[in-house]
Amino acid sequence: MSMPIPGDFDVDAFIRAALSEDAGAGGDITSAAIIPAGARFTGEMAARDALVVCALPLAAAFFRTLDPGADIDILTPEGTRAEPGTVLMRIAGDARALLTAERPALNTVQHLGGIATMARRYVDAAAGTGAVILDTRKTHPGLRVLQKYAVKTGGATNHRMRLDDQPMIKDNHVAVAGSVEEAVRRAKVAGLSDIVVEVDRLDQIEPAIAAGADRLLLDNMGPAMLRDAVAMVTGRVPTEASGGVNLETVRAIAESGVDYISVGRIIQSSPAVDIGLDFAPA
Numbered sequence: 398m399s400m401p402i403p404g405d406f407d408v409d410a411f412i413r414a415a416l417s418e419d420a421g422a423g424g425d426i427t428s429a430a431i432i433p434a435g436a437r438f439t440g441e442m443a444a445r446d447a448l449v450v451c452a453l454p455l456a457a458a459f460f461r462t463l464d465p466g467a468d469i470d471i472l473t474p475e476g477t478r479a480e481p482g483t484v485l486m487r488i489a490g491d492a493r494a495l496l497t498a499e500r501p502a503l504n505t506v507q508h509l510g511g512i513a514t515m516a517r518r519y520v521d522a523a524a525g526t527g528a529v530i531l532d533t534r535k536t537h538p539g540l541r542v543l544q545k546y547a548v549k550t551g552g553a554t555n556h557r558m559r560l561d562d563q564p565m566i567k568d569n570h571v572a573v574a575g576s577v578e579e580a581v582r583r584a585k586v587a588g589l590s591d592i593v594v595e596v597d598r599l600d601q602i603e604p605a606i607a608a609g610a611d612r613l614l615l616d617n618m619g620p621a622m623l624r625d626a627v628a629m630v631t632g633r634v635p636t637e638a639s640g641g642v643n644l645e646t647v648r649a650i651a652e653s654g655v656d657y658i659s660v661g662r663i664i665q666s667s668p669a670v671d672i673g674l675d676f677a678p679a
Contacts, residue, residue, distance in 0.1 A: 400452065400454045400455060400475070400546065401546070402542060402543070402546060403542055405542075406542040406543075408455070408458065409462075411539075411543075412455075412458055412459055412462050412501075413462070415459070415501040415504075415505070416459070416462065416463070416497070416498065416501055418501075419497075419500055419501050420497060424497070425493065425496065425497040428492070428493045428496045428497055429493065432492045432493050432496070434493070435491070436491075436492040436493070437489065437490065437491065437492055438488075438489065438490065438491070438492035438495045438496060438676065439487075439488070439489040439676070439677050440487070440488050440489075440495070440674050440675055440676050440677055441484050441486070441487050441488075441674070441675060441677045442456070442484070442485045442486040442487075442488065442503075442506075442672060442673070442674045443482060443483060443484045443485060443672070443673055443675070444479045444480065444481055444482065444483045444485060444670070444671075444672055445481055445482075445670075445671035445672060445673055446481060446514075446670045446671045446672075447478070447479070447480055447481060447514075448478075448479055448510050448511075448513075448514045448670040448672070449476060449477070449478055449479070449510065449513040449514040449516075449517045449550065449551050450473045450474070450475060450476065450477045450478075450479050450485060450510065450513070450550075451475060451476070451506065451509045451510045451512070451513035451514075451546075451547045451550045451551070452475075452505055452506045452509040452510065452543070452546075452547065452550075453471045453473065453475065453485060453486055453506060454471065454475075455502075455505055455506070455509075455543075456486065456502040456503070456505060456506045457469045457471060457486070457488075459498045459501055459502035459505070460488060460490065460494070460495055460498045460502060462498065463491075463494035463495070463497055463498045464490040464491045464494035464495060464498075466490060466491075467488060467489065467490030467491070467494070467495065468488070468489045468490060469486065469487070469488050469489075469490075470486065470487045470488075471485070471486050472484055472485060472486060472487065473485045473486075475550050476513070476550045476551070476552070478517070485672065487677075488674075499674055502674075503672060503673075503674060504669075505543075506672055507669040507670055507671070507672050508669050509543060509544070509546070509547040509550075510547070510669070510670040510672065511667040511668050511669040511670045512544055512547035512548060512551065512663060512664055512667045513547045513548070513550040513551035514551060514667070514670055515551065515662070515663050515666075515667040515668075516530070516532070516547070516548045516549075516550075516551025516552060516553040516663050517551040517552050517553075518644060519553060519644065519647055519658075519660055519663060520551065520552040520553050522644055522647045522648050522651075523647055523648060523651040523658065526648075526651035526652055527651075527656075528638075528650075528651035528655055528656065528657065528658050529554050529656065529657045529658070530553040530554065530647075530657075530658055530660060530663075531553065531554050531555070531556040531637070531657050531658065531659040531660065532544075532545060532548040532553060532554075532555055532556055532659070532660065532661075532663050532664055533556055533639075533659050533660070533661040533663075533664070533665075534556070534557070534560075535661040535664055535665040536664050536665075537664075541558065542558075544664045545558060545664075547664075548663055548664065551663075553660075553663060556659055563591055563593060564584050564589040564590075564591070564592045564593065565592075565593040565594075565595070565614070566580045566581065566584060566592065566593065566594045566595060566610075567595045567614075568595055568597065568616070571595075576604070577594060577596070577601050577604050577605045577608060577610075578604050578605075578607070578608040580594070581594060581605065581608035581609050581610055582608060585609055590611070591611050591612075592609065592610055592611050592612070593610070593611065593612045593613075593614050593637070594608075594610035594612070594613055594614065595613075595614040595616050595639075596613055596614070596615060596616065596626075597615075597616045597617055597618070599622070599625060599626060599629065602626060602629050602630060603629070606630070606633055606634060610634060611634060611635075612634050612635045612636070612637060613626075613630060613634055613635075613636050613637065614637045614639055614659075615636055615637065615638050615639070615655065616639050616640045617639075617640035617641055618638065618640075619641070620646075620649040620650055620652070620653050623638055623650060623653035623654070623655055624653045624654060627653055627654040627655060628654075635656040635657065636654075636655045636656050636657070637655060637656065637657035637658070637659055638650050638653070638655045638657070638658045638659070639658070639659040639661075642658055642659070642660045642661075642662065643662060647660070
């Protein structure tokens, strides 16, 4: 499978769990009743929406799990923009097996394709500003690795994968510690580096930088306030905008001069794209 999925994600276990969830203890009773054993199915997976192609090798793995001998031809590379009607994959094999795998395979590519398509829309909206579009940890439990893969496929950049990837001091950390300075001090005493500090007021910027913040997360600031914040920072540390980012606001936010924009909506609110698998005469 030609997808750069991190080695700690068990793709085979994910596929087995998805197939088991869908088939139940009794299996695909409809296909077993209607389709003769050994019958062949030939089909085409095609885009019904304009989309960014994502996770077709994973879909192929679903089909090959139930029919290892399936003949599968992936026609569109990952990250390709596809118009409605574009044939993405051709598949031929055991009819019962392929139809049993159809729904989990399609669910996966529709969901991940939706994320990749949304990521590309944000990247396009910020094009030319220099701002890098990031995802967040607002993912679905158990699907983070795949969802962040889809973000990268769409052309955006992954933020930290896990809490142990990078220290990020948020507002609640500051509230418990008592101040931005104290929160940063404790992080440094613990031996942490590359520390991101969230600030939601301009008067927090100098204390955060003075305490040793390596990057500022400018939270819930409008474009005008972001421009003021960037001017105050004067390039001493990278800046990241978050909160209130959508396709209508992202361009103005990017033009404020921030280095990064983190967008939870890329994963959290992306609609699935429409992809179909239809019988095609051999």
